[in-house]
Amino acid sequence: MTRKFWTIIDITEVFHVDEQFIIDLEEEEIICAACQEGVREKRYSPEEVEKLRLAKILVEEMDVNLPGVDIILRMRRDMLEMRKQFDAILKDVADKIKNEL
Secondary structure, eight states: OOOSOEEHHHHHHHHOOOHHHHHHHHHTTSSOOBOOTTOOSOEEOHHHHHHHHHHHHHHHHHOOOHHHHHHHHHHHHHHHHHHHHHHHHHHHHHHHHHHHO
């Protein structure tokens, strides 16, 4: 996903979802369109499109409802953030050990 922003038409064509699915995700606050000055149509960042892609998999392949999708995506975000923090801690510890040797 190298695009800077995606339109609803882009998303429906690439991911084979209907506009109602996108609207439902917005209503559940799972994804949010980017606000851009002077742009009328809704546009979505690559991060939001990735959430949409994951939501599609969860709904279609795993039969998860939208509230469940929201919980899973929040937990995923939190776990990734914790991993970054843990990696930073490990790097600090490794650097301190390296400096002491």
